[in-house]
Amino acid sequence: MRSKVIAGNWKMNKVLSEAEQFADSVTGKLPKDDNVEAIVCAPFPFLPSLVEKAKGSKLKIGAQNMHSEDNGAFTGEVSPAMLHELGVTHVVIGHSERREQFAETDDSVNKKVHAAFNHDLTPIVCVGETLEQREANETMSQIETQVQKGLEGLTDEQIGSVIIAYEPIWAIGTGKSASSADANQVCTYIRNIVKNMTSENIAEQLVVQYGGSVKPATIDELLEQPDIDGALVGGASLEAESFLQLVEAGTK
Numbered sequence: 001m002r003s004k005v006i007a008g009n010w011k012m013n014k015v016l017s018e019a020e021q022f023a024d025s026v027t028g029k030l031p032k033d034d035n036v037e038a039i040v041c042a043p044f045p046f047l048p049s050l051v052e053k054a055k056g057s058k059l060k061i062g063a064q065n066m067h068s069e070d071n072g073a074f075t076g077e078v079s080p081a082m083l084h085e086l087g088v089t090h091v092v093i094g095h096s097e098r099r100e101q102f103a104e105t106d107d108s109v110n111k112k113v114h115a116a117f118n119h120d121l122t123p124i125v126c127v128g129e130t131l132e133q134r135e136a137n138e139t140m141s142q143i144e145t146q147v148q149k150g151l152e153g154l155t156d157e158q159i160g161s162v163i164i165a166y167e168p169i170w171a172i173g174t175g176k177s178a179s180s181a182d183a184n185q186v187c188t189y190i191r192n193i194v195k196n197m198t199s200e201n202i203a204e205q206l207v208v209q210y211g212g213s214v215k216p217a218t219i220d221e222l223l224e225q226p227d228i229d230g231a232l233v234g235g236a237s238l239e240a241e242s243f244l245q246l247v248e249a250g251t252k
C-alpha cells in the first residue's frame with residue numbers, strides 16, 4: 001500500500017523565527033503512523049535550522065526549487081548538492097508559479113528531476129492545467145505532455161519514487177478546490193501515463209498528490225479517492241495546527 005504524503009509548500013512566507021516556532025510546535029505532535037509522511041518545503045534561508053529541528057522527528061524538510069547544475073556561474077542559484085549536504089530530502093520542481101513567473105519549461109523541469117536523483121533528493125514534480133486549458137478540454141493533453149517530458153530518461157525505479165503533484169492552476173490560492181472526483185480523475189490519468197512509460201507495478205508505487213486550496217475541512221474527501229495519495233498544500237500549511245490536522249488526515 002502507498003503511504004500518504006502531506007507536503008507543505010510555504011512559498012515566500014514567514015521569517016526564520018516563525019519557521020523555527022512552527023517546527024518547535026509540530027515535531028513532537030506528528031502522528032507516529034508509518035503510513036503517512038510529513039514534509040515542509042521551506043525557503044532556502046530556513047533549511048539548515050529546520051533540518052536541525054526536525055532531527056529525530058517524523059518531519060522531513062524540502063526545498064521549493066533548485067538549479068539543475070552541480071555548481072558554476074549561476075548567481076543567486078542553489079545547487080542540488082548544497083541541498084543534499086544540508087540534509088534536505090525533497091525538492092519541489094516545476095511549480096506552476098515557477099513555470100509562469102520564472103520561465104521554467106518541461107525541459108528545465110526534466111533536467112532538475114535528473115539532478116535531484118543524482119543527489120538523492122526526491123523530486124515533487126508539479127503538473128497542472130490553466131482554467132483556459134480546462135475549459136478547452138485540454139487538461140489531459142497538457143498533463144500528459146508535462147508528465148512525459150518531465151520524467152523523460154528516468155529509470156523505472158526512479159519514476160517509481162517520484163512524487164507527482166497534480167495542481168490545477170485555477171485552484172491554487174483561490175479557495176476553489178477541484179472536486180475530489182475531478183482531482184481523482186486526473187490523478188488516475190497520471191498513473192496511467194506512468195503505467196505506459198514503465199514496466200509492471202511501477203505505476204502502483206507512484207505517489208500522486210493533489211494540490212490547490214486544500215484545507216483541513218476538505219482533505220478527508222480528497223484522500224478517500226483511490227488515486228490521490230496525499231496533498232501539496234500552500235496556505236493551509238503555514239499554521240502548525242492546520243498542518244498537523246492535514247497530516248493526521250493521512251492516518252485515517
Ligand SMILES: O=C[C@H](O)COP(=O)(O)O
Nearest residue numbers: 009172173212213234235
Ligand atoms: O504548492 C502548493 C499549491 O500551490 C497550493 O497552494 P494553496 O494550497 O495555497 O492553494
